[in-house]
Amino acid sequence: MEHGKKNLAIKVEDHPLSYAGFEGTIPEGHYGAGEVKIWDSGKYSLIKKDKSKYILDFKGKKLTGEYTLLKFSKAGENDWLFFKNN
Numbered sequence: 001m002e003h004g005k006k007n008l009a010i011k012v013e014d015h016p017l018s019y020a021g022f023e024g025t026i027p028e029g030h031y032g033a034g035e036v037k038i039w040d041s042g043k044y045s046l047i048k049k050d051k052s053k054y055i056l057d058f059k060g061k062k063l064t065g066e067y068t069l070l071k072f073s074k075a076g077e078n079d080w081l082f083f084k085n086n
Contacts, residue, residue, distance in 0.1 A: 003084045009069060011078035055085070 026033045042060030049055075052071035058064055066085040 003086055006081050006083045009080040009082040011080065 021038070023037055025035055040060045040062040042058065042063070044056050044058045044060075047055040047057055047066065054069040055066065056069070057066050068081075068083055068085055070081045070083075072079045072081065
């Protein structure tokens, strides 16, 4: 991801940790139906958190550096902006 590009992030329900390595197809008619692929993996640390903003440091294969999750003020309850800080 490049600095200045904002992406939509949607909060979903928590999933069991055993799903973390799952890749495959979830059949039609089941929750989350479709192809599931792992896009990135790595670690992150929380730098700052309040009720509408998280600042995180990612150390992944694709995402590296400091990113922000910022809650939309007028959008749905689960809608956030996700962007690289610098």
